[in-house]
Amino acid sequence: MDETRKIIHIDMDAFFASVEQYDNAELRNKPIAVGGSGDRGVVAAASYEARKFGVHSAMPSKTAKKRCPHLIFVKARFDRYKEISKQIMNVFLEFTDLVEPLSIDEAFLDVTHNKKNLPSASLIAKEIKIRIKEVTGLTASAGISVNKFLAKIASDYQKPDGLFVIPPKDVETFIEVLPIDKFFGVGKVTADKMHYLGIFHGKDLKKRSLADLTRVFGKAGAYYYQVSRGIDNRAVDPNRIRKSVGTEHTFYTNLSDRESVRKDMKLTAEDLVKRLEKSGFKGRTLSLKVKYSSFEQVTRSKTILQEISGLDSIMKIAEELLLQVELKESIRLLGLTVSNKVDFSEPQQLTLDF
DSSP states (O other): OTTTEEEEEEETTTTTHHHHHHHOOOTTSSSSEEESSTTTTTTTEEHHHTTTTTOOOBHHEEEEEEEEEEEEEEEEHHHHHHHHHHHHHHHTEEEEEEEEOOOOTEEEEEEOOTTTOSSOHHHHHHHHHHHHHHHHHOOEEEESSHHHHHHHHTTTTSSSSSSSOGGGGHHHHHHSSSSSSSSSTHHHHHHHHHHTOOBHHHHHHHHHHHHHHHHTTTTTTHHHHHHHTTTTOOOOTTTTTOOEEEEEEEEEEEEEEEHHHHHHHHHHHHHHHHHHHHHHHHEEEEEEEEEEETTEEEEEEEESSOOOOOOHHHHHHHHHHHHTTSEEEEEEEEEEEEEOOOOOOSSSOOOOOO
């Protein structure tokens, strides 16, 4: 473990909802949800006032309204969120050039050597939070530690407007008592699997050998072995490469026949083509995501030798993938994603993924 590094993870507090409350004083201190209010709607973000009622992102709007009858729905304004995100990024760059955005509202910063020559990562995080507040009027939470894994976890500890430090001397103890479902990179399915195996906290995970974890969890096993010991040598990468471009549509009414799904899939494919052209991303793998009315989700993928581009090419592959999906119940959402980036600077590998 490299104890000389100073890594900060900044996470904006309820970003979309906070922007709406800041821009509209009438929404402040009220439970709001960004997203569609109809029966087909999904919550994109919830204010902290709404979260007290159990409302959270990715929740069906219908469920959110049941939990919080006086919930106020606000239409998303992504151009506004992107505008403020750029302002926040510029604040980060005042302190260091080593900034790795994870999404529109969070990023890692390596401040081991910072532009303001401040000796303390805690002091830098406080200054960043102040600057974000000055520039955008919004609050952010900061996590500080010796690597990305720990900094990410720390940023969730005192939300909203929090600042939490895991110093080098406390790393081992902190990880040993950390519930496994709080580990960055451990989702619900993996957490359930670990619980079944008797792994509930970091100390339980640490007892497992590298060979054992790799056998059970594949490549991810090596990651779990390392982080359970506080080891994460990943650098903060300011040139993080986009790995995929995708889009998805939630249907107004569930679709139960293949022809109806195919028609909407064409609209999704047209949207994907526009996004690929705008981003300049080029990839070889097309993935189809289908979410049933029960919210069960399946994916199918195909990789080809050349770049996937153009509506005809995407639709041909998408239709092949759709034939692999069983229409056992009606479908509420369909998505298409291109990944497996083509790097024209390297010799092309004539291999296929299955």
